[in-house]
Amino acid sequence: MTDQASTGPDRPSGISGRMTQDVVAGLFLIAIAAFFLYHARGLPLGSLRAMGPGMLPTSIAWIMGAGGALLMVLSLISGGAVMTRPHVRGLFFVLGGIFLFGLTIRSLGLVVAGPAAMIFASFATEEVRPLEATIFAVVMTGFCILLFKYALGLPIPVVAFM
Amino acid sequence: MDIISNLALGFGVAFTVQNMFLCFIGCMIGTLVGVLPGVGPVATIAMLLPITFGLDPTGALIMLAGIYYGAQYGGSTTAILVNIPGEATSVVTTLDGHQMAKQGRAGVALGVSALGSFFAGCVATIFIAALGVPLTRLAQLFGPAEYFSLMVMGLVFSTVLARGSILKALLMVFLGLLLATVGTDLETGQERVTLGIQQLSDGIDFAPLAMGIFGFAEIISNLENPEARDVVRGKIGKLLPSWADIKQSTLPVLRGTFIGGLLGILPGNGAVLGPFASYALEKKIAKDPSRFGKGAIEGVAGPESANNAGAQTAFIPLLTLGIPPNAVMALMVGAMTIHGIIPGPQVMTKNPDLFWGMIASMWLGNAMLVIINLPLIGIWVKLLKVPYRLMFPAILIFCCIGIYSINNSVEDVYFTAFFALLGYVMIKLGFEPAPMLLGFVLGKLMEEKLRQALILSRGSFSTFVERPVSAGLLAVAAIMLIIALLPSINKKRDIAFQE
Amino acid sequence: MKKIIAGAFALALTSTAAFAQAYPTKPITMIVPFAAGGPTDIIARIVAEPMSRTLGQQVVIENVAGAGGTTGITRASAAAADGYTIMMGHMGTHGAAPALYPNLKYDPAKDFAPIGLAAGTPIIIVARKTHPANDLKEFIAWAKKEGDKANHAHAGVGSVSHSTGILLNSIMGTKPTFIPYTGTGPALNDMLSGQVDYMTDQIVNVVSQINAGTIKAFAIATPARSPALPNLPTTKEAGLDSYEVSAWNAMFAPKGTPPEIVAKLNDALVKGLDDAGARKRFDELGAVVPDAAGRTPAALQKLVESEVARWTPVLKEAMAAAKK
Numbered sequence: 013m014t015d016q017a018s019t020g021p022d023r024p025s026g027i028s029g030r031m032t033q034d035v036v037a038g039l040f041l042i043a044i045a046a047f048f049l050y051h052a053r054g055l056p057l058g059s060l061r062a063m064g065p066g067m068l069p070t071s072i073a074w075i076m077g078a079g080g081a082l083l084m085v086l087s088l089i090s091g092g093a094v095m096t097r098p099h100v101r102g103l104f105f106v107l108g109g110i111f112l113f114g115l116t117i118r119s120l121g122l123v124v125a126g127p128a129a130m131i132f133a134s135f136a137t138e139e140v141r142p143l144e145a146t147i148f149a150v151v152m153t154g155f156c157i158l159l160f161k162y163a164l165g166l167p168i169p170v171v172a173f174m
Numbered sequence: 175m176d177i178i179s180n181l182a183l184g185f186g187v188a189f190t191v192q193n194m195f196l197c198f199i200g201c202m203i204g205t206l207v208g209v210l211p212g213v214g215p216v217a218t219i220a221m222l223l224p225i226t227f228g229l230d231p232t233g234a235l236i237m238l239a240g241i242y243y244g245a246q247y248g249g250s251t252t253a254i255l256v257n258i259p260g261e262a263t264s265v266v267t268t269l270d271g272h273q274m275a276k277q278g279r280a281g282v283a284l285g286v287s288a289l290g291s292f293f294a295g296c297v298a299t300i301f302i303a304a305l306g307v308p309l310t311r312l313a314q315l316f317g318p319a320e321y322f323s324l325m326v327m328g329l330v331f332s333t334v335l336a337r338g339s340i341l342k343a344l345l346m347v348f349l350g351l352l353l354a355t356v357g358t359d360l361e362t363g364q365e366r367v368t369l370g371i372q373q374l375s376d377g378i379d380f381a382p383l384a385m386g387i388f389g390f391a392e393i394i395s396n397l398e399n400p401e402a403r404d405v406v407r408g409k410i411g412k413l414l415p416s417w418a419d420i421k422q423s424t425l426p427v428l429r430g431t432f433i434g435g436l437l438g439i440l441p442g443n444g445a446v447l448g449p450f451a452s453y454a455l456e457k458k459i460a461k462d463p464s465r466f467g468k469g470a471i472e473g474v475a476g477p478e479s480a481n482n483a484g485a486q487t488a489f490i491p492l493l494t495l496g497i498p499p500n501a502v503m504a505l506m507v508g509a510m511t512i513h514g515i516i517p518g519p520q521v522m523t524k525n526p527d528l529f530w531g532m533i534a535s536m537w538l539g540n541a542m543l544v545i546i547n548l549p550l551i552g553i554w555v556k557l558l559k560v561p562y563r564l565m566f567p568a569i570l571i572f573c574c575i576g577i578y579s580i581n582n583s584v585e586d587v588y589f590t591a592f593f594a595l596l597g598y599v600m601i602k603l604g605f606e607p608a609p610m611l612l613g614f615v616l617g618k619l620m621e622e623k624l625r626q627a628l629i630l631s632r633g634s635f636s637t638f639v640e641r642p643v644s645a646g647l648l649a650v651a652a653i654m655l656i657i658a659l660l661p662s663i664n665k666k667r668d669i670a671f672q673e
Numbered sequence: 674m675k676k677i678i679a680g681a682f683a684l685a686l687t688s689t690a691a692f693a694q695a696y697p698t699k700p701i702t703m704i705v706p707f708a709a710g711g712p713t714d715i716i717a718r719i720v721a722e723p724m725s726r727t728l729g730q731q732v733v734i735e736n737v738a739g740a741g742g743t744t745g746i747t748r749a750s751a752a753a754a755d756g757y758t759i760m761m762g763h764m765g766t767h768g769a770a771p772a773l774y775p776n777l778k779y780d781p782a783k784d785f786a787p788i789g790l791a792a793g794t795p796i797i798i799v800a801r802k803t804h805p806a807n808d809l810k811e812f813i814a815w816a817k818k819e820g821d822k823a824n825h826a827h828a829g830v831g832s833v834s835h836s837t838g839i840l841l842n843s844i845m846g847t848k849p850t851f852i853p854y855t856g857t858g859p860a861l862n863d864m865l866s867g868q869v870d871y872m873t874d875q876i877v878n879v880v881s882q883i884n885a886g887t888i889k890a891f892a893i894a895t896p897a898r899s900p901a902l903p904n905l906p907t908t909k910e911a912g913l914d915s916y917e918v919s920a921w922n923a924m925f926a927p928k929g930t931p932p933e934i935v936a937k938l939n940d941a942l943v944k945g946l947d948d949a950g951a952r953k954r955f956d957e958l959g960a961v962v963p964d965a966a967g968r969t970p971a972a973l974q975k976l977v978e979s980e981v982a983r984w985t986p987v988l989k990e991a992m993a994a995a996k997k
Contacts, residue, residue: 220708220709220710220736223709223710224709224718224734227718313862314862314865314866315866316866317863317866317868318863318868358740358830358831359830360829360830360853360855361830361851361853361995362830362992362995363773363830363831363992363995370776372739372740372743372744372747372776372778373739373740373744375739375740375744376738376739376740441858441859441862442859442862491862495861495862495865496861496881496882497858497859497861497862497865498858499858504708504710504856504858505708505709505710506710507710508709508710508711508714508715509710511710511712511715511877511958512710512715512718512719512954514953514954514957514958516877516880516881516957516958517881518880518881518882518884518885519881519882519885519887520881520884520885521881581736581737581738581739582735582736582737583737583739583744622853622854622855625853626852626853626854626863629850629851629852630824630852630868630869632850
């Protein structure tokens with residue numbers, strides 16, 4: 013449902029110059045609404061007086077979808093701000109860093125998950141200095157282990173592989 | 175006067191060397207842990223709860239209360255400095271607080287927040303001591319119908335949170351309401367839009383949503399615009415609020431304290447609305463509402479006071495009825511129970527020293543907070559000088575550990591990444607996250623209360639207007655909606671023309 | 674090291690014995706499938722303290738909340754069966770869950786090595802202060818007469834008050850209107866203001882209100898009266914002897930945990946239940962500690978089987994009715 017945004021036109025002079033931010037925003041909301049309508053389709057609606065589980069998801073999704081359409085129409089009429097290019101590098105390294113943390117925390121523990129996530133994420137900016145990032149990551153991880161594991165006594169895995 | 179002798183008893187309990195020390199330690203570690211991005215008050219208290227188990231009941235609860243205030247205040251600090259709200263009530267603080275930080279006024283924002291909170295805390299303490307017991311009767315006027323109407327009123331506030339287009343803000347509220355429907359249906363136990371993911375069966379958690387949409391999405395967006403983040407570390411400005419700042423904040427603090435304190439009494443988590451209501455009010459009565467969202471000091475002073483007053487009066491339903499109004503108070507119940515004190519109407523008569531000791535320690539805790547935090551402001555502000563290329567990985571690791579630790583769940587970490595993506599897309603599309611979070615927080619309560627009210631009335635909608643309190647709240651909501659929409663329609667046209 | 678043990682069957686007996694003798698050599702994680710501060714968490718923490726002393730290693734509580742406790746139990750059941758991950762299950766996760774969660778990924782009777790029953794909290798039938806009935810007999814007559822006009826509150830599908838409430842109505846033969854809440858607190862609040870009529874809940878959640886007279890209690894669903902509420906009759910005394918339930922909590926290890934290790938853990942648990950400090954705290958909670966015969970792994974296995982058999986038909990029927 014986020015595809016529209018990342019593949020959405022980011023050149024001002026796009027198809028007809030009308031793919032403004034709000035047009036894409038409208039499409040985005042319509043896509044989310046459709047997603048919810050699809051997944052809530054099997055749930056009984058009930059009646060207004062005795063609502064079923066499907067009543068609110070379905071009705072809110074319709075309202076939001078309709079609002080998205082309105083947003084699109086308004087923008088097609090009156091224009092508006094233009095979409096800008098997404099920052100793929102930032103997205104990739106920051107989200108990747110979080111995923112690395114999730115992948116390694118239980119199996120390997122914080123000694124691996126901490127530096128892995130931090131060093132990977134550091135590359136999200138062009139200003140990255142690999143050596144500095146590595147040293148900083150190791151020091152921060154040590155600090156986190158001392159703080160969370162020993163000072164606060166949280167049951168967080170530190171060296172899970174041993 | 176009963177209240178004087180009771181308070182004297184309380185202060186006698188709280189002002190022992192041991193309890194003052196515990197209160198200080200509680201405030202200190204509460205602040206230090208609560209300030210970590212990704213660790214809100216609920217997570218902080220859940221983490222620190224076990225360290226109080228070895229103490230005597232009064233000492234443990236005093237320390238825990240200290241942790242609570244510390245975490246609350248630490249959460250506001252994070253909201254101001256790095257735009258990550260630790261809980262629903264500090265969402266509002268991000269709006270103007272973080273803008274102030276970007277303008278080099280972080281110290282002023284933190285100072286006003288500390289002083290406003292202290293004032294609100296003092297008033298709330300007296301309020302609880304004097305009126306706590308009679309006020310519980312007010313709480314009982316609130317059944318499901320009244321809560322529903324209150325939430326409707328809250329949704330009307332949300333239009334005021336918008337910095338840009340009202341239509342887009344409204345649509346974000348609906349997105350929040352929609353996300354709130356995910357999870358097991360209250361009545362039938364059927365799974366709704368959980369996609370077969372077990373962790374979603376209790377619904378989406380606030381922490382991964384807020385951390386993703388605010389924290390991580392903001393990081394990615396900052397990486398994209400080096401100029402935007404350079405402002406933060408560019409100039410630092412004054413560390414403490416000036417006389418003019420304080421004067422400008424006085425009335426908002428008074429109003430915020432009143433609103434927050436009143437809403438906090440409701441056992442159905444009314445405190446969550448306090449900061450939103452205060453912000454809405456300040457923006458409505460301001461001479462120039464367009465300053466809001468761009469670093470208006472009233473937008474920090476009012477909501478922060480409301481937040482702290484509500485955080486404090488939320489103890490009323492717990493101490494007098496035994497009903498925890500929110501997740502933090504539920505943890506307090508656990509803490510009391512583990513010490514053999516079952517919260518309820520009898521705590522006051524059975525354990526008067528504990529009851530009044532705790533109330534006295536509320537004031538003590540607030541005083542400690544100011545003492546601890548005013549000097550700390552300098553350190554926090556200096557942290558902003560850390561180069562962003564180092565700062566953001568540090569924020570990331572704290573958030574990951576914090577999110578993981580709430581439920582010891584890797585899935586929550588993945589959800590956060592997903593919401594970060596969603597949040598980034600929203601930023602790109604010009605949507606604001608605050609109205610969405612308000613919709614999300616109110617959505618859960620609203621559906622629950624709507625359906626309870628309709629089951630109780632056997633399907634009759636007239637219950638909402640027949641019950642006087644509910645009718646009154648709906649009337650206020652309707653009036654506010656009309657006032658809010660009339661000028662904004664004109665304003666929106668103006669903006670459209672400008673573009 | 675562990676892999677070698679698991680792989681080489683011939684060596685398994687001797688090595689596990691040696692392994693068990695040394696056990697435990699590192700801290701043990703006890704997964705509690707609820708948030709910190711709830712009744713199950715409190716009981717787990719009370720018993721973990723003396724257990725740590727007996728075992729000579731820390732028993733660390735890890736709270737993994739979600740889906741009525743089934744999230745945590747699912748994870749714990751998949752952990753290595755080496756005695757270093759154990760869990761505190763309860764009436765819901767190991768009794769009611771199979772009926773409530775069609776996609777449950779474990780079988781309470783087959784996928785665990787039971788360690789032993791810990792303390793349980795009794796269930797009480799409570800009603801609003803202004804309720805016309807004065808004892809259980811009058812209450813049953815009232816519930817029958819009112820039919821669906823009666824408002825029965827519960828703390829959400831999957832909660833103890835939900836399951837035990839459905840069981841009560843099924844035994845009384847009544848069909849009230851259920852008002853679902855998201856916890857005991859909000860449900861109690863509406864009971865205090867008289868909006869809902871009655872509910873069933875664990876003693877620790879309601880004892881203070883009962884003693885203060887802000888709500889009425891009709892009976893306690895245990896064989897003996899509780900010292901915390903000595904004037905409250907048992908369901909048997911009050912004439913509803915088939916309604917006997919408690920929110921029991923019990924310790925399990927993943928299936929395949931060596932019996933020597935289970936025996937060590939059971940021994941530590943039993944010592945923990947008899948620990949004077951722990952006993953005092955259980956009494957304050959109104960929790961009931963099982964007798965000697967009820968503390969063995971075999972007794973727990975039998976309890977789990979009988980509980981699953983008891984809850985499944987009642988809850989399945991009620992859930993099907995709610996969906997209509």
